[in-house]
Amino acid sequence: MPTMLDLCDKFSVDLDVRFNTMKSVAMRIGPRFDVVCADLTLSGGIVQYVQSLKYLDVCIKASRKFACDFFKAKFYRTFNCIYAKSFTGNSELITIELLRSCCLPVLLYAIESLLPRVCDINSLNNCINIAVAKIFRVSFNNVDFIRQMTGLTSLRVLVAERRSRFFSKLHQSTLFRSLMLLLYNRIF
Numbered sequence: 001m002p003t004m005l006d007l008c009d010k011f012s013v014d015l016d017v018r019f020n021t022m023k024s025v026a027m028r029i030g031p032r033f034d035v036v037c038a039d040l041t042l043s044g045g046i047v048q049y050v051q052s053l054k055y056l057d058v059c060i061k062a063s064r065k066f067a068c069d070f071f072k073a074k075f076y077r078t079f080n081c082i083y084a085k086s087f088t089g090n091s092e093l094i095t096i097e098l099l100r101s102c103c104l105p106v107l108l109y110a111i112e113s114l115l116p117r118v119c120d121i122n123s124l125n126n127c128i129n130i131a132v133a134k135i136f137r138v139s140f141n142n143v144d145f146i147r148q149m150t151g152l153t154s155l156r157v158l159v160a161e162r163r164s165r166f167f168s169k170l171h172q173s174t175l176f177r178s179l180m181l182l183l184y185n186r187i188f
Contacts (some may be wrong), residue, residue: 021045112166124156
């Protein structure tokens with residue numbers, strides 16, 4: 001890790017950027033996440049260790065395995081607001097389209113750059129199932145059929161599609177390729 005931080009320091013000089021150690025933190029994830037570590041330095045300052053951090057509104061926690069809080073509460077708030085307004089229109093298909101265009105982006109925010117566990121995917125998929133059951137006023141037994149007929153695919157498929165688009169765009173980025181080449185030349 002100190003070698004990587006030194007590389008970041010050298011890289012920042014090339015780009016004329018300075019790291020702010022008051023805003024930079026370190027966090028351990030893995031079997032030894034709670035072991036006390038040596039201080040890390042970046043741009044002459046000491047980086048503090050934290051138990052959780054929030055980055056782009058995603059809360060990540062130090063633990064044995066990578067875990068983060070997803071946006072289920074924001075999804076339900078958004079869905080309930082839309083559902084309350086569209087309920088009087090009696091058009092389930094319009095509500096499904098609003099769910100797809102307004103609520104799913106909230107639920108899937110930044111998921112392509114994270115590594116959600118199977119239980120996370122199942123939990124998020126259940127959020128959609130609850131919304132569909134509420135829209136059509138049916139039990140969970142009928143939700144899969146309704147999702148299939150309305151084109152609300154499984155969350156596993158949605159996440160895979162988003163991840164594929166994300167990495168495709170990243171790979172096509174000239175800045176990304178330049179950074180990778182510069183990093184490769186520094187290391188080797």
